[in-house]
């Protein structure tokens with residue numbers, strides 16, 4: 086089977102290491118199979134660039150199957166592109182039309198300093214986890230099933246929150262560059278389960294303060310994050326985070 | 337006081353303060369609207385409402401001081417949040433596209449807020465900080481709204497308030513953590529209906545006074 090190919094014009098943010106300012110550079114991506122992923126498309130462009138001794142476009146990636154959270158860029162103004170619940174590595178070129186112009190920019194946030202081209206430093210998210218996104222006892226061996234009864238809906242809600250891959254698209258998509266969706270997912274996955282309760286108050290207080298310290302913006306409930314999140318994390322988690330914070334501060 | 341400062345320093349703390357003061361204003365808007373609706377019942381009904389209101393005596397002053405305090409807190413926190421949010425993205429995107437979450441209300445909160453502040457000052461200069469011994473409240477209203485530019489100005493101002501509340505109402509519940517999959521549609525729906533009532537109820541008063549009364 087011969088798959089369809091398309092030609093594209095790319096406008097990619099280029100900024101070398103240590104450079105204060107970057108710019109959009111135009112490239113032509115020719116004969117791109119529509120079965121390729123977005124990252125594979127950039128691979129093709131990079132091969133051409135290497136052949137003519139130009140610096141390839143730097144971008145983050147790892148699993149390329151939508152589970153690690155490494156990839157990500159703002160494509161035509163949309164974090165991870167315009168497809169719903171899709172990471173950039175899982176975005177396929179069949180969703181673009183022949184002759185289209187695609188503008189590719191890095192995540193923009195004061196808390197995510199740019200390293201090179203499309204690569205940003207997301208260790209601010211790790212710092213928030215280090216502030217309290219864990220349980221400080223050894224988990225031990227797996228307990229017997231149902232030794233600790235947890236209602237199914239609760240377990241499901243916790244599991245849905247745990248689906249967050251820490252990609253940072255919520256920050257990139259938020260008009261205020263707020264990390265509240267990420268933090269709310271990390272709070273919820275523990276707050277909903279009995280193992281997470283004992284440290285609940287301490288955790289939310291520490292994580293929220295760390296989030297503020299990192300320089301993220303303030304949530305104003307724009308709900309853009311929920312739409313762009315590749316894992317469909319719900320803003321109801323943000324309501325839970327606010328609730329946990331209120332409870333912790335007023336007790 | 338220390339605990340307040342400690343909470344207010346956090347992002348969520350400032351949001352909680354916005355939500356509580358915003359809820360206060362929303363309740364005030366509702367009471368103010370119900371009171372003003374008496375205008376549609378004619379001069380006598382309206383004046384009896386004004387008399388009843390003034391009969392509350394010191395309570396009125398308590399409410400005034402409360403509203404002023406809330407206003408200062410809401411405005412100051414709102415401006416801090418807005419400033420911080422601008423700082424949080426020093427380099428902007430070349431291409432900005434909405435994913436579908438933002439609304440007219442949510443995207444314009446700081447701007448509608450500042451416009452409301454200007455409106456409230458003018459409104460108080462028109463109706464509050466005047467010599468009440470020379471004219472009744474009703475006379476002031478009919479005099480003001482006989483001027484067409486005032487009619488246009490007040491109607492537009494009230495629509496701006498409604499746009500602010502169209503996002504603010506559901507947002508305050510979300511901020512206070514009082515949100516749940518089952519209630520979200522009801523809270524959002526009520527917020528929209530409330531802001532439409534505010535726009536229609538207040539917005540039509542100047543038109544009614546000018547053209548119909």
Ligand code: HEM
Pocket residue numbers: 303304305306351352354355356357358359361362365410411414415417418445446448449450451452453497500501503504505507508509511512
């Ligand atoms: C009739 C008067 C007003 C009412 C009923 C009102 C109501 C509200 C409500 C309910 C919220 C939502 C709070 C939340 O998201 O938790 C809000 C947010 C906001 N208000 Fe007001 N407000 C009024 C006047 C003002 C004024 C005079 C200003 C500023 C100059 C202002 C600026 C803001 C801003 C910037 C926000 C967004 C804060 C954020 O979410 O980050 N508002 N308002």
Ligand code: SF4
Pocket residue numbers: 248249250251252253254255256266267270313314315316317318
């Ligand atoms: S909440 Fe969604 S968008 Fe934000 S980091 Fe987690 S997976 Fe990415």
Ligand code: FES
Pocket residue numbers: 145146147148149150151152153154155156157172173174175
């Ligand atoms: S590369 Fe792992 S999620 Fe995209």
